[in-house]
Amino acid sequence: MPAALPKIEVACPECGRTQMESENFISTVCRECGHYFKSQRARDSGRRKVRRTIVKKRELTCAECGSVQEVAEEAQSSTCLNCGRHLELGHREINGEHLGNLSLEGELKIGPKGNFGGSRARAARIVLQGRASGYLEAAEWLRVEGQTKLRTGASGGKLEVTAGAALETGEPIQFQGGEIQGELRCPVARFSGPLRIGPHGVLIAEKVSFTELTVEEGARVRVQVAEI
Protein backbone atom coordinates (compact mmCIF):
# COMPACT_ATOMS: atom_id res chain seq x y z
CA MET A 1 0.00 0.00 0.00
CA PRO A 2 1.52 3.30 -1.05
CA ALA A 3 2.32 5.82 1.62
CA ALA A 4 -0.33 8.54 1.99
CA LEU A 5 0.72 11.99 0.78
CA PRO A 6 1.06 14.57 3.53
CA LYS A 7 -1.92 16.89 3.69
CA ILE A 8 -2.22 20.56 4.42
CA GLU A 9 -5.09 22.70 5.52
CA VAL A 10 -6.20 25.33 2.98
CA ALA A 11 -8.81 28.03 3.35
CA CYS A 12 -11.26 28.92 0.57
CA PRO A 13 -10.66 32.54 -0.52
CA GLU A 14 -14.41 32.93 -1.18
CA CYS A 15 -16.13 31.59 1.98
CA GLY A 16 -13.15 31.03 4.30
CA ARG A 17 -14.00 27.37 5.07
CA THR A 18 -10.93 25.18 5.57
CA GLN A 19 -10.39 21.76 4.05
CA MET A 20 -7.52 19.30 3.76
CA GLU A 21 -5.66 19.01 0.44
CA SER A 22 -2.56 17.20 -0.78
CA GLU A 23 0.64 19.13 0.01
CA ASN A 24 1.50 19.69 -3.68
CA PHE A 25 -2.02 20.38 -4.94
CA ILE A 26 -2.35 22.83 -7.82
CA SER A 27 -6.02 23.70 -7.68
CA THR A 28 -9.18 22.53 -6.01
CA VAL A 29 -12.88 23.22 -5.47
CA CYS A 30 -14.28 24.35 -2.13
CA ARG A 31 -16.48 21.66 -0.68
CA GLU A 32 -18.68 24.26 0.97
CA CYS A 33 -19.37 26.87 -1.74
CA GLY A 34 -17.98 25.20 -4.91
CA HIS A 35 -15.50 28.02 -5.61
CA TYR A 36 -12.57 26.98 -7.76
CA PHE A 37 -9.20 28.29 -6.60
CA LYS A 38 -5.52 27.71 -7.21
CA SER A 39 -2.78 26.97 -4.67
CA GLN A 40 -0.30 29.71 -3.74
CA ARG A 41 2.47 27.81 -5.55
CA ALA A 42 0.46 27.66 -8.80
CA ARG A 43 -0.25 31.38 -8.59
CA ASP A 44 3.44 32.14 -8.02
CA SER A 45 4.62 29.98 -10.92
CA GLY A 46 2.01 31.65 -13.17
CA ARG A 47 3.51 35.04 -12.38
CA ARG A 48 7.00 33.82 -13.18
CA LYS A 49 5.92 32.75 -16.64
CA VAL A 50 4.90 36.30 -17.45
CA ARG A 51 8.45 37.60 -16.93
CA ARG A 52 10.10 38.01 -20.32
CA THR A 53 13.10 39.83 -21.61
CA ILE A 54 11.81 42.84 -23.57
CA VAL A 55 13.95 43.61 -26.59
CA LYS A 56 13.58 47.23 -27.67
CA LYS A 57 12.92 47.46 -31.37
CA ARG A 58 12.83 50.18 -33.97
CA GLU A 59 11.47 50.52 -37.45
CA LEU A 60 13.85 50.28 -40.35
CA THR A 61 13.12 51.24 -43.95
CA CYS A 62 15.10 49.46 -46.64
CA ALA A 63 16.96 51.91 -48.87
CA GLU A 64 16.54 49.58 -51.83
CA CYS A 65 12.89 48.55 -51.85
CA GLY A 66 11.38 50.80 -49.17
CA SER A 67 9.82 48.00 -47.14
CA VAL A 68 9.59 48.55 -43.40
CA GLN A 69 10.65 46.00 -40.84
CA GLU A 70 11.45 45.92 -37.12
CA VAL A 71 14.98 45.34 -35.88
CA ALA A 72 16.52 45.31 -32.42
CA GLU A 73 17.53 48.77 -31.34
CA GLU A 74 21.12 47.67 -30.73
CA ALA A 75 21.53 45.80 -34.03
CA GLN A 76 24.46 46.92 -36.18
CA SER A 77 23.33 45.28 -39.39
CA SER A 78 20.33 43.48 -40.81
CA THR A 79 18.99 41.97 -44.01
CA CYS A 80 15.86 43.22 -45.71
CA LEU A 81 13.17 40.56 -45.45
CA ASN A 82 11.70 41.70 -48.75
CA CYS A 83 14.64 42.12 -51.14
CA GLY A 84 17.50 40.52 -49.22
CA ARG A 85 19.69 43.64 -49.25
CA HIS A 86 22.32 43.94 -46.52
CA LEU A 87 21.59 46.97 -44.36
CA GLU A 88 24.34 48.63 -42.37
CA LEU A 89 22.76 50.26 -39.36
CA GLY A 90 25.70 51.89 -37.61
CA HIS A 91 27.45 55.22 -38.08
CA ARG A 92 30.51 55.94 -40.21
CA GLU A 93 33.12 58.67 -40.17
CA ILE A 94 35.38 59.37 -43.16
CA ASN A 95 38.62 61.13 -42.31
CA GLY A 96 40.66 60.09 -45.33
CA GLU A 97 39.94 59.01 -48.86
CA HIS A 98 36.88 56.79 -49.32
CA LEU A 99 36.25 55.20 -52.68
CA GLY A 100 33.12 53.20 -53.36
CA ASN A 101 29.48 53.71 -52.55
CA LEU A 102 28.02 53.84 -49.08
CA SER A 103 24.58 53.07 -47.74
CA LEU A 104 23.97 53.50 -44.03
CA GLU A 105 20.86 53.70 -41.94
CA GLY A 106 22.79 55.72 -39.35
CA GLU A 107 24.88 58.89 -39.55
CA LEU A 108 27.67 59.57 -42.02
CA LYS A 109 30.26 62.17 -41.12
CA ILE A 110 32.76 63.33 -43.71
CA GLY A 111 35.41 65.00 -41.56
CA PRO A 112 37.42 68.12 -42.48
CA LYS A 113 40.12 66.00 -44.11
CA GLY A 114 37.75 63.39 -45.45
CA ASN A 115 36.94 62.89 -49.09
CA PHE A 116 34.07 60.80 -50.30
CA GLY A 117 35.11 59.64 -53.75
CA GLY A 118 32.31 57.17 -54.42
CA SER A 119 29.50 57.88 -56.80
CA ARG A 120 26.70 57.74 -54.23
CA ALA A 121 26.38 57.90 -50.45
CA ARG A 122 23.16 57.35 -48.63
CA ALA A 123 22.56 57.78 -44.89
CA ALA A 124 19.87 58.93 -42.52
CA ARG A 125 21.95 61.97 -41.56
CA ILE A 126 25.05 63.38 -43.24
CA VAL A 127 27.49 65.88 -41.73
CA LEU A 128 29.68 67.36 -44.45
CA GLN A 129 32.88 69.06 -43.32
CA GLY A 130 35.23 67.83 -46.04
CA ARG A 131 34.88 67.05 -49.72
CA ALA A 132 32.58 64.81 -51.70
CA SER A 133 32.46 64.15 -55.38
CA GLY A 134 29.52 61.76 -55.44
CA TYR A 135 25.81 62.27 -55.01
CA LEU A 136 24.70 62.61 -51.38
CA GLU A 137 21.33 61.40 -50.20
CA ALA A 138 20.38 62.21 -46.60
CA ALA A 139 16.98 60.81 -45.65
CA GLU A 140 16.64 63.06 -42.57
CA TRP A 141 19.10 65.92 -43.02
CA LEU A 142 22.32 67.05 -44.63
CA ARG A 143 24.32 69.50 -42.56
CA VAL A 144 27.16 71.39 -44.22
CA GLU A 145 29.76 72.57 -41.73
CA GLY A 146 32.76 73.28 -43.99
CA GLN A 147 33.69 74.86 -47.31
CA THR A 148 32.53 72.22 -49.74
CA LYS A 149 32.21 71.70 -53.46
CA LEU A 150 30.00 68.90 -54.71
CA ARG A 151 30.56 67.93 -58.30
CA THR A 152 27.14 66.29 -58.42
CA GLY A 153 23.95 67.05 -56.50
CA ALA A 154 22.25 66.10 -53.27
CA SER A 155 18.80 65.32 -51.95
CA GLY A 156 16.97 64.41 -48.78
CA GLY A 157 14.99 65.77 -45.88
CA LYS A 158 16.42 69.06 -44.72
CA LEU A 159 19.45 70.97 -45.95
CA GLU A 160 21.30 72.97 -43.32
CA VAL A 161 24.22 75.18 -44.26
CA THR A 162 25.63 76.44 -40.98
CA ALA A 163 27.06 79.93 -40.42
CA GLY A 164 30.51 80.25 -42.00
CA ALA A 165 30.04 77.15 -44.13
CA ALA A 166 29.59 77.06 -47.90
CA LEU A 167 28.21 74.53 -50.33
CA GLU A 168 28.61 74.74 -54.08
CA THR A 169 27.08 72.05 -56.24
CA GLY A 170 27.50 71.30 -59.91
CA GLU A 171 24.08 69.69 -60.33
CA PRO A 172 20.56 70.31 -58.97
CA ILE A 173 19.70 69.69 -55.35
CA GLN A 174 16.35 68.61 -53.98
CA PHE A 175 15.25 68.74 -50.34
CA GLN A 176 12.09 68.95 -48.31
CA GLY A 177 13.23 72.10 -46.53
CA GLY A 178 16.25 74.31 -46.08
CA GLU A 179 17.93 76.56 -43.57
CA ILE A 180 20.79 78.59 -45.04
CA GLN A 181 22.92 80.44 -42.50
CA GLY A 182 26.07 80.16 -44.64
CA GLU A 183 26.44 80.18 -48.40
CA LEU A 184 24.72 78.05 -51.00
CA ARG A 185 25.54 78.19 -54.72
CA CYS A 186 23.85 75.80 -57.10
CA PRO A 187 22.27 75.75 -60.53
CA VAL A 188 18.84 74.54 -59.38
CA ALA A 189 17.48 74.08 -55.86
CA ARG A 190 14.07 72.53 -55.26
CA PHE A 191 12.51 72.63 -51.81
CA SER A 192 9.17 70.91 -51.39
CA GLY A 193 8.74 72.75 -48.07
CA PRO A 194 9.89 75.99 -46.46
CA LEU A 195 13.20 77.72 -47.15
CA ARG A 196 14.79 80.15 -44.71
CA ILE A 197 17.81 82.33 -45.36
CA GLY A 198 19.37 83.67 -42.16
CA PRO A 199 20.81 87.17 -41.65
CA HIS A 200 24.28 86.11 -42.84
CA GLY A 201 23.03 83.64 -45.43
CA VAL A 202 23.87 83.79 -49.12
CA LEU A 203 21.92 82.07 -51.88
CA ILE A 204 23.06 82.26 -55.48
CA ALA A 205 21.14 80.11 -57.93
CA GLU A 206 19.67 80.09 -61.39
CA LYS A 207 16.41 78.55 -60.29
CA VAL A 208 14.87 77.95 -56.86
CA SER A 209 11.45 76.63 -55.91
CA PHE A 210 9.84 76.43 -52.46
CA THR A 211 6.45 76.56 -50.75
CA GLU A 212 7.40 79.24 -48.29
CA LEU A 213 10.32 81.65 -48.12
CA THR A 214 11.80 83.79 -45.38
CA VAL A 215 14.82 85.94 -46.13
CA GLU A 216 16.05 87.89 -43.14
CA GLU A 217 17.58 91.32 -43.31
CA GLY A 218 21.32 91.13 -43.95
CA ALA A 219 21.05 88.06 -46.18
CA ARG A 220 22.09 88.15 -49.83
CA VAL A 221 20.01 86.39 -52.46
CA ARG A 222 20.42 86.36 -56.23
CA VAL A 223 18.03 84.01 -58.01
CA GLN A 224 17.18 84.34 -61.68
CA VAL A 225 13.92 82.42 -61.45
CA ALA A 226 12.21 81.75 -58.15
CA GLU A 227 8.85 80.07 -58.01
CA ILE A 228 6.37 78.58 -55.61
Next chain:
Amino acid sequence: MDIERGGRSPQNPGVQPSENPGKVAASLHEGGLQIWGDVKFRADAVLHGKIRGSVEGTEKIIVSPDASVSGAVRGSDVRVEGEVQGGVTGSGRVWIGPKGKLRVCCRGKSIRIEPGAEFRGELEVG
Protein backbone atom coordinates in the same frame (compact mmCIF):
# COMPACT_ATOMS: atom_id res chain seq x y z
CA MET B 1 -1.68 111.06 -60.53
CA ASP B 2 -0.35 112.23 -57.19
CA ILE B 3 -2.20 111.40 -53.99
CA GLU B 4 -1.20 112.85 -50.65
CA ARG B 5 -4.20 112.22 -48.40
CA GLY B 6 -6.81 109.54 -48.27
CA GLY B 7 -9.39 107.50 -46.42
CA ARG B 8 -9.29 104.68 -43.98
CA SER B 9 -6.44 103.19 -42.02
CA PRO B 10 -5.72 99.52 -42.80
CA GLN B 11 -6.02 96.85 -40.12
CA ASN B 12 -3.63 94.30 -41.56
CA PRO B 13 -0.81 92.47 -39.77
CA GLY B 14 2.73 92.52 -41.12
CA VAL B 15 3.53 95.71 -42.97
CA GLN B 16 1.46 98.43 -41.29
CA PRO B 17 1.22 102.10 -42.22
CA SER B 18 3.53 104.23 -40.15
CA GLU B 19 2.20 106.07 -37.15
CA ASN B 20 3.91 109.29 -38.15
CA PRO B 21 1.35 111.99 -37.27
CA GLY B 22 2.60 114.26 -40.04
CA LYS B 23 1.56 111.80 -42.74
CA VAL B 24 -1.91 110.49 -43.33
CA ALA B 25 -2.40 107.06 -44.90
CA ALA B 26 -3.77 107.26 -48.43
CA SER B 27 -6.21 104.78 -49.84
CA LEU B 28 -7.49 104.10 -53.34
CA HIS B 29 -10.76 102.68 -52.14
CA GLU B 30 -13.80 102.86 -54.38
CA GLY B 31 -15.99 100.00 -55.60
CA GLY B 32 -14.85 99.06 -59.12
CA LEU B 33 -12.23 101.81 -59.19
CA GLN B 34 -9.90 101.63 -62.21
CA ILE B 35 -6.94 103.88 -62.84
CA TRP B 36 -5.06 104.17 -66.11
CA GLY B 37 -1.60 105.57 -65.52
CA ASP B 38 1.09 105.62 -62.89
CA VAL B 39 0.33 106.50 -59.29
CA LYS B 40 2.64 108.16 -56.78
CA PHE B 41 2.16 108.35 -53.04
CA ARG B 42 3.89 110.50 -50.45
CA ALA B 43 2.26 108.69 -47.53
CA ASP B 44 1.43 105.13 -46.52
CA ALA B 45 -0.94 103.68 -49.08
CA VAL B 46 -3.54 100.95 -49.27
CA LEU B 47 -4.55 99.96 -52.79
CA HIS B 48 -7.94 98.62 -53.86
CA GLY B 49 -9.35 98.22 -57.37
CA LYS B 50 -7.42 97.98 -60.65
CA ILE B 51 -4.43 100.08 -61.58
CA ARG B 52 -3.21 99.87 -65.17
CA GLY B 53 0.21 101.27 -64.50
CA SER B 54 2.87 101.41 -61.83
CA VAL B 55 2.68 102.48 -58.21
CA GLU B 56 5.48 104.31 -56.50
CA GLY B 57 5.62 105.49 -52.93
CA THR B 58 8.14 106.71 -50.42
CA GLU B 59 6.36 105.00 -47.53
CA LYS B 60 4.62 101.69 -46.92
CA ILE B 61 2.30 100.24 -49.56
CA ILE B 62 -0.32 97.57 -49.09
CA VAL B 63 -1.88 95.89 -52.12
CA SER B 64 -5.24 94.62 -50.84
CA PRO B 65 -6.73 91.27 -51.88
CA ASP B 66 -9.17 93.03 -54.22
CA ALA B 67 -6.43 95.10 -55.89
CA SER B 68 -4.43 94.37 -59.01
CA VAL B 69 -1.56 96.36 -60.41
CA SER B 70 -0.40 95.71 -63.96
CA GLY B 71 2.92 97.50 -63.50
CA ALA B 72 5.55 97.57 -60.81
CA VAL B 73 5.14 98.57 -57.18
CA ARG B 74 7.90 100.47 -55.40
CA GLY B 75 7.87 101.54 -51.78
CA SER B 76 9.71 101.24 -48.50
CA ASP B 77 7.83 98.29 -47.02
CA VAL B 78 5.48 96.53 -49.41
CA ARG B 79 2.82 94.01 -48.57
CA VAL B 80 1.12 92.12 -51.41
CA GLU B 81 -2.25 90.53 -50.68
CA GLY B 82 -3.63 91.06 -54.18
CA GLU B 83 -2.00 90.86 -57.61
CA VAL B 84 1.06 92.65 -58.92
CA GLN B 85 2.17 91.78 -62.44
CA GLY B 86 5.18 94.05 -62.79
CA GLY B 87 7.23 93.11 -59.75
CA VAL B 88 7.83 94.61 -56.33
CA THR B 89 10.81 96.59 -55.11
CA GLY B 90 10.98 97.56 -51.48
CA SER B 91 13.73 99.47 -49.76
CA GLY B 92 12.69 97.63 -46.58
CA ARG B 93 10.57 94.56 -46.04
CA VAL B 94 8.55 92.82 -48.73
CA TRP B 95 5.77 90.50 -47.64
CA ILE B 96 3.65 88.36 -49.98
CA GLY B 97 0.54 87.07 -48.28
CA PRO B 98 -1.02 83.63 -48.75
CA LYS B 99 -3.31 84.91 -51.51
CA GLY B 100 -0.84 87.31 -53.06
CA LYS B 101 0.20 86.93 -56.71
CA LEU B 102 3.42 88.41 -57.97
CA ARG B 103 5.28 88.21 -61.26
CA VAL B 104 8.58 89.47 -62.70
CA CYS B 105 10.66 90.21 -59.60
CA CYS B 106 10.78 90.62 -55.87
CA ARG B 107 13.43 92.87 -54.35
CA GLY B 108 13.84 93.98 -50.76
CA LYS B 109 16.04 94.05 -47.69
CA SER B 110 14.11 91.15 -46.26
CA ILE B 111 11.44 89.02 -47.87
CA ARG B 112 8.70 86.81 -46.58
CA ILE B 113 6.62 84.69 -48.96
CA GLU B 114 3.77 82.87 -47.25
CA PRO B 115 2.62 79.39 -48.26
CA GLY B 116 -0.19 79.67 -50.77
CA ALA B 117 1.24 82.77 -52.44
CA GLU B 118 2.03 82.72 -56.15
CA PHE B 119 5.36 84.01 -57.33
CA ARG B 120 7.54 83.47 -60.32
CA GLY B 121 10.40 85.76 -61.17
CA GLU B 122 13.71 87.14 -60.12
CA LEU B 123 14.53 87.27 -56.45
CA GLU B 124 17.03 89.73 -55.06
CA VAL B 125 17.86 90.56 -51.47
CA GLY B 126 20.70 92.58 -50.04
